[in-house]
Amino acid sequence: MRTLTSLFENSKAQENIESHQKESAVIQDNIENRKLEKESPAFMTETVQEEIRPLKRTVIQAPVLVEKSDWHGSDEILIKAQPTANGNQCLFVVNRPLFAGYSWWFPTFESAEGSPLAEALFCLDGVESVLVDHSTVTVAPVNKNRVDWKTLAREVGAAIRKLMQSGSPLISEKIVKEMPAEEKIREDIQEIIDTEVNPGVSGHGGKITLLNVKGNTVTVQMGGGCQGCSSADATLKIGIHNSFRKAVPAVGAIYDETDHSAGSNPYY
Numbered sequence: 001m002r003t004l005t006s007l008f009e010n011s012k013a014q015e016n017i018e019s020h021q022k023e024s025a026v027i028q029d030n031i032e033n034r035k036l037e038k039e040s041p042a043f044m045t046e047t048v049q050e051e052i053r054p055l056k057r058t059v060i061q062a063p064v065l066v067e068k069s070d071w072h073g074s075d076e077i078l079i080k081a082q083p084t085a086n087g088n089q090c091l092f093v094v095n096r097p098l099f100a101g102y103s104w105w106f107p108t109f110e111s112a113e114g115s116p117l118a119e120a121l122f123c124l125d126g127v128e129s130v131l132v133d134h135s136t137v138t139v140a141p142v143n144k145n146r147v148d149w150k151t152l153a154r155e156v157g158a159a160i161r162k163l164m165q166s167g168s169p170l171i172s173e174k175i176v177k178e179m180p181a182e183e184k185i186r187e188d189i190q191e192i193i194d195t196e197v198n199p200g201v202s203g204h205g206g207k208i209t210l211l212n213v214k215g216n217t218v219t220v221q222m223g224g225g226c227q228g229c230s231s232a233d234a235t236l237k238i239g240i241h242n243s244f245r246k247a248v249p250a251v252g253a254i255y256d257e258t259d260h261s262a263g264s265n266p267y268y
Helices: 004-039 041-051 116-122 149-166 173-177 182-204 232-247
Strands: 079-083 090-094 099-106 127-134 136-141 206-214 217-224 254-256
Touching (some): 116 136, 182 206
Parallel strands (some): 217 254
Antiparallel strands (some): 206 217
């Protein structure tokens, strides 16, 4: 027979169960609502704004072997090799003077006699000519179609560095002592342009202008039919170079500053 006490206890237990069930339902509803809020764009935006902070910008730079500002101030002898696009010669740039203020062209091994730098370069296999201009050396190979500049450039660079480290003169003292004055070279070059070169190129409307003489380095510009002409390179190297060097043997480097791509009267 059930007593009042047992009935009361059962009633109380049932109330506790119902109360726990209601609390569980409320908790579950809160969880579901919170889940929906998190999935909403507004909540996500707030969360991203709260959790993601702008990162400090860090610039990572690749190591630089030689800074431009350190190129001439470096105690180390630095040499850059720059082969031309067609591979017919290679320019070596050194971070200190080789023949300060002047240039000299050595077309043969015999012409290099007394100039240690040129002599050393001609001793390398495959070197045809050498042009020294202030802090640069231009080397032309014998076989222009099959030259391995990677190998030859390494040998040229080593030869230049070795001679510079020795501290001995690089260019013949005779060349230095017999160098004419800059103004004298200018006058003689202008005369040969007026009397020989321009009369020769005027037949196809060409004209050569002397732009500058610095030391014994000459810079010219081609105009008229010579500008953009497919034979301009041959005209410069065969005609102009030979005329200049024959009339003025002390001429060193000869540069052409013509914009041949803008030529309006090309000859083919």
